[in-house]
Amino acid sequence: MKIYTLKAKQNLPISIEKAWEFLSNPKNLKTITPDYMGFTILSGADRKMYPGQIIQYIVTPIGNIKNKWVTEITHVRDGEYFVDEQRFGPYALWHHKHFLKEIPGGVEMEDIINYKVPFGLLGQLVHPFIVQPKLKEVFEYREKKLKELFGVLHTKNNHQIIFE
Numbered sequence: 391m392k393i394y395t396l397k398a399k400q401n402l403p404i405s406i407e408k409a410w411e412f413l414s415n416p417k418n419l420k421t422i423t424p425d426y427m428g429f430t431i432l433s434g435a436d437r438k439m440y441p442g443q444i445i446q447y448i449v450t451p452i453g454n455i456k457n458k459w460v461t462e463i464t465h466v467r468d469g470e471y472f473v474d475e476q477r478f479g480p481y482a483l484w485h486h487k488h489f490l491k492e493i494p495g496g497v498e499m500e501d502i503i504n505y506k507v508p509f510g511l512l513g514q515l516v517h518p519f520i521v522q523p524k525l526k527e528v529f530e531y532r533e534k535k536l537k538e539l540f541g542v543l544h545t546k547n548n549h550q551i552i553f554e
Contacts (some may be wrong), residue, residue: 395554396503403496416449482506
């Protein structure tokens, strides 16, 4: 059983309050997800994020194969972090930690995702060719979209995506 880890960091020149306000609103996930993925929230995003919140959505990550994805917000510390865990969906395991940290001139956003692909050995064989590139693409899109949303025109590359 192989469990993979994705770590992504990005710095933005905004306040931690502004970053938290945006990132902790479940409705904003659609904004930072590529359009072609057909991300649609079905339920659960009508309130401010809280532990125990169940959010259901449809996502189409590859081709026209629609997946229902159900996540639970398991931990929330206002202004610092939250954790979402897949309850049902395309992964055998999905545990996603979102951290915010104040830094000089802005905020550092860090995502740490522990995940397991389905289909055993077959899933592990296709991981480097399908799953890993798709996740990298999604996080690169998020970096670009967050820069656009918060008016960052030109910055040095301050974004990292690491797979372990």
